[in-house]
Amino acid sequence: MYRTHTCGELRLSDVGNEVTLSGWVQRTREMGGMTFVDLRDRYGITQLAFSTEGNEELNQKARKLGREFVIQVKGKVIERSSKNMTIPTGEIEIIVAELNILNAAKTPPFTIENETDGGEEQRMKYRYLDIRRKAVLDKLRLRNKVSLETRKYLDSVDFMDVETPYLIKSTPEGARDFVVPSRMNQGEFYALPQSPQTFKQLLMVSGIDKYYQIVRCFRDEDLRADRQPEFTQIDCEMSFVEQEDILNTFEGMVKHLFKSCRDVEFEGDFPRMTYAEAMETYGSDKPDIRFGMEFKNMNSVTKDKGFKIFDEAELVLGIVANECAVYTRKQLDALTKWVQRPQVGAKGLVYAKYNDDGTFKSSVDKFYSQEDLQAWADHTGAKPGDLIFILSGDTDKVRSQMNDLRLHMGDELGLRNPNEFKPLWVIDFPLLEWDEDSNRFHAMHHPFTSPKAEDVALLETDPGKVRANAYDLAMNGVELGGGSIRIHDKSLQALMLKHLGFTEEEANKQFGFLMDAFEFGAPPHGGIAFGLDRLTATMGGSDSIRDYIAFPKNNSGRDVMIDAPATIDNEQLKELALKVEIEKE
Ligand code: ASP
Numbered sequence: 001m002y003r004t005h006t007c008g009e010l011r012l013s014d015v016g017n018e019v020t021l022s023g024w025v026q027r028t029r030e031m032g033g034m035t036f037v038d039l040r041d042r043y044g045i046t047q048l049a050f051s052t053e054g055n056e057e058l059n060q061k062a063r064k065l066g067r068e069f070v071i072q073v074k075g076k077v078i079e080r081s082s083k084n085m086t087i088p089t090g091e092i093e094i095i096v097a098e099l100n101i102l103n104a105a106k107t108p109p110f111t112i113e114n115e116t117d118g119g120e121e122q123r124m125k126y127r128y129l130d131i132r133r134k135a136v137l138d139k140l141r142l143r144n145k146v147s148l149e150t151r152k153y154l155d156s157v158d159f160m161d162v163e164t165p166y167l168i169k170s171t172p173e174g175a176r177d178f179v180v181p182s183r184m185n186q187g188e189f190y191a192l193p194q195s196p197q198t199f200k201q202l203l204m205v206s207g208i209d210k211y212y213q214i215v216r217c218f219r220d221e222d223l224r225a226d227r228q229p230e231f232t233q234i235d236c237e238m239s240f241v242e243q244e245d246i247l248n249t250f251e252g253m254v255k256h257l258f259k260s261c262r263d264v265e266f267e268g269d270f271p272r273m274t275y276a277e278a279m280e281t282y283g284s285d286k287p288d289i290r291f292g293m294e295f296k297n298m299n300s301v302t303k304d305k306g307f308k309i310f311d312e313a314e315l316v317l318g319i320v321a322n323e324c325a326v327y328t329r330k331q332l333d334a335l336t337k338w339v340q341r342p343q344v345g346a347k348g349l350v351y352a353k354y355n356d357d358g359t360f361k362s363s364v365d366k367f368y369s370q371e372d373l374q375a376w377a378d379h380t381g382a383k384p385g386d387l388i389f390i391l392s393g394d395t396d397k398v399r400s401q402m403n404d405l406r407l408h409m410g411d412e413l414g415l416r417n418p419n420e421f422k423p424l425w426v427i428d429f430p431l432l433e434w435d436e437d438s439n440r441f442h443a444m445h446h447p448f449t450s451p452k453a454e455d456v457a458l459l460e461t462d463p464g465k466v467r468a469n470a471y472d473l474a475m476n477g478v479e480l481g482g483g484s485i486r487i488h489d490k491s492l493q494a495l496m497l498k499h500l501g502f503t504e505e506e507a508n509k510q511f512g513f514l515m516d517a518f519e520f521g522a523p524p525h526g527g528i529a530f531g532l533d534r535l536t537a538t539m540g541g542s543d544s545i546r547d548y549i550a551f552p553k554n555n556s557g558r559d560v561m562i563d564a565p566a567t568i569d570n571e572q573l574k575e576l577a578l579k580v581e582i583e584k585e
Contacts, residue, residue, distance in 0.1 A: 002072055002102075008044025012091050014077045019094065021046060022072045022102065024132065025065045026112065035062045036093075039073070040112075042137065047080065047093040048073055061099055068105035068112065068129075074098040124560045127551055139548050142261060143536045147214055149260045150234050150532075153253050159210040159236065164199035166216070170510070171197050172446055175219035178229070186577040192218035195529060197446060198514050200237040201486055204525040205517045209239035214532060223555050226478070226534060226545050230553075234481075234535070237527030243469050243485055246526050247272075247425055250481070254423065254473065262539055264421055270473075274428040282406070283317075283399030285429070288477030290422045291415035293319045293406050295399070296380045298390060307367035309347075313392035317402050320380050321409050324387035325353040332363075339391070339405055346401040350390040354382050407477060416476070418541030423475045431455075431468040432499065440501045445470045447500055448493070448514075449484035450526075456492075463499055469526070478543075480535050483528030490518040 003022040010019065023041035030036075033052040038045050050062040065071065075096040084090030109126055110118025114135045123130040130136050151161070170177050173194035180190040193199075195217045203211045213235045221227060238246060251270050258264040271289070278287050281294045298318045302310040310316050327335075332351055339346040352362035352373050360373035368376075382388050389405060391398050410416045431451045432441040441463055443449060451459060455466040469485035487493045493515055497507040508515070533545035546552040553559050573580065 006043035007039050007041040007046040008089060010046060010077055010089055010092050010094075012079060015079050015092060017077050018074070019077055020072065020074045021048075021094065022070070024105075024112075025067055025069045025071060027067070028062070028065055030063065035059055037062060037065060039071070040132075044089055045087055046089045047084075048075070048096050049078075049093045050096050050099075055097075058096065058099055061101075062096070065101070066105060066107065068108050068132075069101060070103040070105065072100040072102055121554075121560065124552070124554060127561050131550065136547070139536075139540055139542075140550060142540050143532070143548050145261045146257055146532065146536050146539065149257050150212075150214065150253065152260075153256045154210075154212045154236070157210070157249065157252075159212040160208055161213055162203055162208060162211050163213060164193070164196040164203075164215070166192055168193050168199075171195055172443070172510075173197065173217075173219065174442070174446070175221045178218045178220050181576045181578055183576050194219050195233060196235055197448065198511070200235060200527060201448060201514060201522075201525065202517055204237055204239045204488075205520060205522045207239075207523075209523070210236075211238075211527075212236045223553070223557060226537070226543060228533065228545060228549060228552055229557050231545070231549075232532040234530040234532050235527075236483075236529065237525060239523040239525045241485075241524070241526055243427070243471065243526065246483065246485075246528055247471060250473070250528055250530075251425075254480070257535070258421065258539065262421075266421075266423065270423045270425055272425040272427055275426055275430065275467075276428065278426050279399060283401075283403035284477070285426055285472060286474035286477060286479045287424060287426075288407060288410065288416060288422070289424055290417065290420050290476060291410050291413075293321065293409065293415075295319060295402055295406075298376065298379065301372070301375045301379045302368075302390070302392075305367045305372060307364055310392050313394075313398075315395045315398045316390060316392040317398050318376065318380050318388050318390045319402060319406055319409070320382045321387045321389065321413065322383075323385050324409075324413075325355055325385050327351075327353070327387055335389075335405075335408075338408065339401060344401050344404045345397065346391050346405075347393070349405075350392075352376055352382075352388040352390070354384050354386050354388070356384050358384055418476075421475060421538070423473060423480075426472045426474055427470075428452075428467045429470040429472070430464065431459075431466040431470075432463050434464060438501075441499060443496075443500055444468065445482065445484050447496055447511075448486045450487045450492070451496075459495065459499060471528070473528075473530070475538055478534055478538050479531075480538060481528055481530035483526065485524075485526035488518060488522040488524050490515045493518060 004020045007021055007023045021039055023039040026038040026040040026045060028037045035050040037048040039048050050059045052059050073096045075094040077092050078095050080091055080093045108129050109122050110116045112132045116133060167180060167190040170191045171194040175194055177191035182188045182190060196215055200211050215233055215235050216230050217233050218230050255266055275285055278285055283295060296318045298316040302316045336349040339349050350363050352360055354360055354377050360370055362373055376388055380388055391402050430444050433444040435442045449468045449470050452467045452469055458466045472482040473480045487496060533548050536548045537545045
């Protein structure tokens, strides 16, 4: 037996006992005739004490211990004279009688402490060392807790965990597929699932009326802090349900997770907002409602005063930043530059300061009198001391730019507290979305989402207006999950695919298996999927999902630790009947 206790376990009540501990050397210190070692494992840190008086040989051995050596010690638990009340084991130490070095260690490339000197690249290359740090380990612990509590909750309401395959054929979730060549079927490829969407619907046809799976999904997309090429979903589907049943079931799950994993309780029902309202008020389908700064349509109070830019704009939009009239020229110039960056893409930023003395100062004073600006304040609800920001242009663009500015101001003003959680169901998404590049409609969610019954007729006359039985759960400006009630009728599914530009032949080739299944008694069904990585990161108060994944990929989709992706040798290519030809730009 390598150990009788862990390094996080011993307390005053263990004083006098003989124990054996194993772990990693965090630090050694020499003080007077004593050598102290902090011994670490997953559970905590215990102080070891070596005294010269007893055994000089043992003490010499202890002095030679390097950082991260793996050791085993045997000794007696004693009460510490100088206690460290910041750690649970801080009242005791072990007087060591026997020391065994289980494995020596090279000096690690960065310090294994909460505040490390390791840069991102180094930490990813030696991720297994990074995970020894408590700050990282605690994130994986939270993730473990979230998965465990998810299973407990779903099990308690009769959901059944069913695995679905990874080697499949394209799933239409709107991203590129990762493909896998088949050796046994040369020239053919599997696609890795972007989600188990079609399989979970087939399981409904099978009669598994409550399915879930904590499952890996693969999407070949450009990466950001909150995106990884492989990520994990809590994927769920239910039969004989309406939208309301799903929202209630999963609101229950999210409440359970926050209570059990963060001790956060939500009062009452999660608020709901239609997609149209969310876009109008926040310019986003995942609004951060931890703070106000709602959009105000300023068309009526800005037009016909000779300012061409506003006169010609489809939408003039304002937000009020409270108590920001004191902003200096320099600050306002910096904000203007910020909105003009290509990532935001605004042409300029108009402001109006509502000074404490009741006067106004704006960047468009030439066109707008003090009375006009007073009308802006009345219209937007600005008070003396506030600052009004205005952007104008085409509706979709202005909304998206204003959303960026609003979130940026929220950050600047400290209004986005990571330990405050504000959920919001966004409902009534449009079924279809026009894509300029391909000049056709795309499914906003995916092609299996059902239109609202009352909007089906619009499919022929005004497809862009059709609303879907689709919903997202947003929290703090992040989409935590989304789903829909599905089509379960073959002819409606065929009609939907037709509107998405599939010929009958293409539709049959790609989704014939699902439409066939719909002819064998498909129950009404619907579902939802949550991003486990994002959910955990949000719960942990972070935007980076990478920190919550044990072995994540970097922004170029590389695993720098194992150095993947990598080339494969010719033998392997031959077996797969593949030839690699890289086109030079
Ligand atoms: N399959 C969907 C997604 O991955 C979720 C759902 O509709 O249940 O976003």
